[in-house]
Structure formats: structure tokens, C-alpha cells
Amino acid sequence: MNETAALIEPHIPALRRYAFALIRDDASADDLVQDCLERAVSRWHLRRGGDVRAWLFTILHNLFVSQRRQTLRRGPHRTLEDVEHETGIPSAQEHAVIHRDMLRALATLPEEQQSVLLLIGVEDLSYAEAAGIVGVPVGTIMSRLSRGRNRLRRLLNGGPVDEERTTSERSSTLRRIK
Amino acid sequence: MTGGMPIGDDDLHGYVDQRLTPERMAAVEAYIATHPDAAAQVLQYREQRDALRSALQHKYDEPVPVRLRVAGIQAERRRRWRRSLGRVAAAGLWLLIGAAGGWIANEELTATPPVRVAASSALPANAVAQEALTAHRIFAAEVRHPVEVDVTQEKHLVEWLSKRLARPLRVPDLSAQGYRLMGGRLLPASAGPAAQFMYDDGTGRRLTVYLTAEDGGETSFRYVQDGELGGFYWRDAGFGYAVLAQADRRDLLATAEAIYRQTDDTVPVSGR
Known part of the structure; x- marks a missing residue:
């Protein structure tokens, strides 16, 4: 295995996980990862040292955002039912039900909050790394993290989620739970 | 706390x-x-x-799908690169074929009136041809004053024009081609004075021979055509020549060759 492959390959499972969590469709998520890897291979010489993982996540995140911008023609409202309909996550096993609920709940958050929750909570990236990947200041990362987690908490506790409206930076990603 | x-x-x-x-x-x-x-x-x-x-x-x-293997992505990228290189190479080849074809075609076409070998092809002669065409159009249509000095003063005409072009010239005799000299005139050309001799074939068709003082090597005959008017032009022995008429190309070539032969003869005479 060559050097480039040796440095990229170990991060592929994490990239797939992140893409799947955001897109919730196996094939589309892997398409995105493939785009990301192709770009990484072709721009490998432009990489300025630093952490390969953060670099790869930055590419993936940018691709996701630009892809989303192109396809985001859906309405601003998404309900649990919509999400349930979209995801189709299998519910055969007992524990899968919990997982499905978790991913469904995540899907109802604004995408920018989903990203932060995933990058920090799941991918274990630092706040600074997450800020670099998403391209916002650390303070913004912190506030998205806080909002996302509190929202998710209320959601999973079955409480009234949204009387506090999310002050989303882009109105197109503004969602409310009915 | x-x-x-x-x-x-x-x-x-x-x-x-x-x-x-x-x-x-x-x-x-x-x-x-x-x-x-x-x-x-x-x-x-x-x-x-x-x-x-x-x-x-x-x-x-989950096991990573094969399509996400970095080595595979690299190989695909190289393959695409090679293919596009191949395309570039193919385009280059076509360009080469086109250029070679053009070169051969050029050789073929310019070789059609190969009366003699051109010593130089860098001629401003095309400009001469254009001026000759213009002069022909203006004066061949002239009924009352087609020439400045008519054939009755042929000797004067030749001396005058030779003086103005600063080299001895001779009026071509085109009677063998059926053209009778009417006379000639002095004209301004972009590179200095030019001489025009006008001929008539007896049916009203007019032919002009246009001369400018031109230093430089000989050229082969080149054909020029503008509507019904056609002619040959070349450079030889200190003159740029153009012979023009509403005639077919073969007749014009015969006339040009006759002029060439006669001017060739004049060379030893020039020291007269």
C-alpha cells in the first residue's frame, strides 16, 4: 500500500459513519465518501501537513454542504413522522429500536447542529478541529453543541421540544418539531 | 465551589x-x-x-466497500489521466495529419502553374496584384481615355516609364496572343510609381500589364482572380508583373509566359 493510501484508509470507517449519520442512506452516504476520497487523492499534494483526519472531514463536510445546498428545496418544516418516513432504519431487533429513535431524533435537528454533535460526540474531534471543519468560530461550535444537546434531551425525554425556536443561521435549515 | x-x-x-x-x-x-x-x-x-x-x-x-479503497480510486484516477492524455495525443496526431495534408496540398496547388521554380515566395506581390486589379478595373472601363500615352508614341511611352520606374523596361508584344497595344500610363502604387500597358483584342476585351520596380528574387507565377477578372503575377529581373484580363486561366497563363520570355530577352538589352 502506498503512503497516501496508508494515511487515508484508517479514516474511511469514520468518514462513512459521519456521512451516513447526516444522510441516512447507505448508498448516498458512500457516494459522498467516494467523492471525498477522490478529491483527497487528487488534492493530496495541496495538503499542508496537519492532521489527515481533520483534513478529510473538512473535505467531506464541504461536499455535503454544497450538495445539500443544491438539493435543499424541501420545506423548512420536518416532523418526526417525516423523518421516520425518510429513514427507514430497520427495527427488527430490540436495541435497534433505540438506535432508530436516536437517529430519528438527531435528524430533526438543524443540520448545523447535527454536524457538531456528530463531530464532537461521535468522532471525538476537539472543538477547535470541529470549528476548522465547519468553518465557524469555536464559540459558534459551542453554542450549536449546547443547543443541539439540549434539544435532543428534551426530545428524547418526550417533553415539549420547541417553544424555543432555533435561531438557525440559514432559514432554509430551520426546522420545527410539531 | x-x-x-x-x-x-x-x-x-x-x-x-x-x-x-x-x-x-x-x-x-x-x-x-x-x-x-x-x-x-x-x-x-x-x-x-x-x-x-x-x-x-x-x-x-461495516466492511469498507471495494469502491472506497484508496488504491482503487488512485488507479481509476491514473486511468482517466492516461485516457485524457491519449485524447490529447490523438488530437495532436490529427493536427499533424492536417498540417501535413495542408502542406502537401499547398505544394500541389502552387505547383500547378510550375513555369519555373520560385526562388523566393516572400513576395509583397499579392499587394501588387491587388493594385493591378484596381488599376485594371478603373482604366479598362475607360472609353475615351483608356491610356495616358497612346501606341502612336510608343517610343516616348517606354522612355518615359523607364525613367519613372528608374529601370529600362520594354513593352511586351502580345500580338501572337491576339492583343494589340493601345498605350500606357503612369500610376501611383503603394511602393512608388507603377506602369500600366493596355491591350485590346479587337472585340473590346482589354488586357493590362502592370509593372512596378521590384528588387528581390524571382517568383513563380501566381494566379489571382476577382470576379470575372483574372490574371497572373510574378516577380522577375527587377520588376513585379501582373497581367490581367477577363479571360480564362489558360489564355492568361500563355500571355504571362510570353511576357516572361520577352522580358527575359530584354536583360542583355538593358545596357543599351
Whole structure:
């Protein structure tokens, strides 16, 4: 295995996980990862040292955002039912039900909050790394993290989620739970 | 709680994510020990994070699809690169074929009136041809004053024009081609004076021979055509020549050759 492959390959499972969590469709998520890897291979010489993982996540995140911008023609409202309909996550096993609920709940958050929750909570990236990947200041990362987690908490506790409206930076990603 | 910054929501997240300095971690720990609400919050954040992780764990553990193998992506990229290189090479080849074809065609076409070998092809002669065409159009149509000096003063005409072009010239005799001299005139050309001799074939068709003083090597005959008017032009022995008429190309070539032969003869005469 060559050097480039040796440095990229170990991060592929994490990239797939992140893409799947955001897109919730196996094939589309892997398409995105493939785009990301192709770009990484072709721009490998432009990489300025630093952490390969953060670099790869930055590419993936940018691709996701630009892809989303192109396809985001859906309405601003998404309900649990919509999400349930979209995801189709299998519910055969007992524990899968919990997982499905978790991913469904995540899907109802604004995408920018989903990203932060995933990058920090799941991918274990630092706040600074997450800020670099998403391209916002650390303070913004912190506030998205806080909002996302509190929202998710209320959601999973079955409480009234949204009387506090999310002050989303882009109105197109503004969602409310009915 | 000890002194320093009060504990904030960001500290609770930092605590869950283990992103705090050891001192701050300790401070948060002390805080939640005495604040059950904060402790519950931290617990829920942690549970939430763990639930999210385990919900996605299956994706992480999945075998990576073949299409996401870096080596495969690199190979595909090289293949595409080679293919586009191949395309560029093919385009280059076509260009070469086209250029070669053009070169051969040029050789073929310019070789059609190969009366003699051209010594130089860098001629401003085309400009001469254009001026000759213009002069022909203006004066061949002239009924009352087609010439400045008519054939009755042929000797004067030749001397005058030779003087103005600063070299001895001779009026071509085209009677063998059926053209009778009418006379000639002096014209301004872009490179200096030019002489025009006008001929008539007896049916009203007019032919002009146009001369300019031209230093430089000989050229072969080149054909020029503008509407019904056609002719040949070339350079030889200190003159640029053009012979023009509304006649077919073969007749014009015969006339041009006759002029060439006669002017060739004049060379020894020039020292007269």
C-alpha cells in the first residue's frame, strides 16, 4: 500500500459513519465518501501537513454542504413522522429500536447542529478541529453543541421540544418539531 | 465551589467531552457534586452521546466497500489521466495529419502553374496584384481615355516609364496572343510609381500589364482572380508583373509566359 493510501484508509470507517449519520442512506452516504476520497487523492499534494483526519472531514463536510445546498428545496418544516418516513432504519431487533429513535431524533435537528454533535460526540474531534471543519468560530461550535444537546434531551425525554425556536443561521435549515 | 470563573454550560459540555484542563475538570466535578440538576444534565449529555455512538457503531464496523479503497480510486484516477492524455495525443496526431495534408496540398496547388521554380515566395506581390486589379478595373472601363500615352508614341511611352520606374523596361508584344497595344500610363502604387500597358483584342476585351520596380528574387507565377477578372503575377529581373484580363486561366497563363520570355530577352538589352 502506498503512503497516501496508508494515511487515508484508517479514516474511511469514520468518514462513512459521519456521512451516513447526516444522510441516512447507505448508498448516498458512500457516494459522498467516494467523492471525498477522490478529491483527497487528487488534492493530496495541496495538503499542508496537519492532521489527515481533520483534513478529510473538512473535505467531506464541504461536499455535503454544497450538495445539500443544491438539493435543499424541501420545506423548512420536518416532523418526526417525516423523518421516520425518510429513514427507514430497520427495527427488527430490540436495541435497534433505540438506535432508530436516536437517529430519528438527531435528524430533526438543524443540520448545523447535527454536524457538531456528530463531530464532537461521535468522532471525538476537539472543538477547535470541529470549528476548522465547519468553518465557524469555536464559540459558534459551542453554542450549536449546547443547543443541539439540549434539544435532543428534551426530545428524547418526550417533553415539549420547541417553544424555543432555533435561531438557525440559514432559514432554509430551520426546522420545527410539531 | 472555589474561586475563579463560574461554571457555565460550556464547562458542562467540556466536562462530558473531556476537553477541559485538569483544574477545570476538577472544578466542574466539585460543582456537580453539589448541584443535582447540573449532574443530571451532564449525565443526560453523556447518555445521549453514548447512544448516538452506539446507534452509529454498526456503520463504523461495516466492511469498507471495494469502491472506497484508496488504491482503487488512485488507479481509476491514473486511468482517466492516461485516457485524457491519449485524447490529447490523438488530437495532436490529427493536427499533424492536417498540417501535413495542408502542406502537401499547398505544394500541389502552387505547383500547378510550375513555369519555373520560385526562388523566393516572400513576395509583397499579392499587394501588387491587388493594385493591378484596381488599376485594371478603373482604366479598362475607360472609353475615351483608356491610356495616358497612346501606341502612336510608343517610343516616348517606354522612355518615359523607364525613367519613372528608374529601370529600362520594354513593352511586351502580345500580338501572337491576339492583343494589340493601345498605350500606357503612369500610376501611383503603394511602393512608388507603377506602369500600366493596355491591350485590346479587337472585340473590346482589354488586357493590362502592370509593372512596378521590384528588387528581390524571382517568383513563380501566381494566379489571382476577382470576379470575372483574372490574371497572373510574378516577380522577375527587377520588376513585379501582373497581367490581367477577363479571360480564362489558360489564355492568361500563355500571355504571362510570353511576357516572361520577352522580358527575359530584354536583360542583355538593358545596357543599351
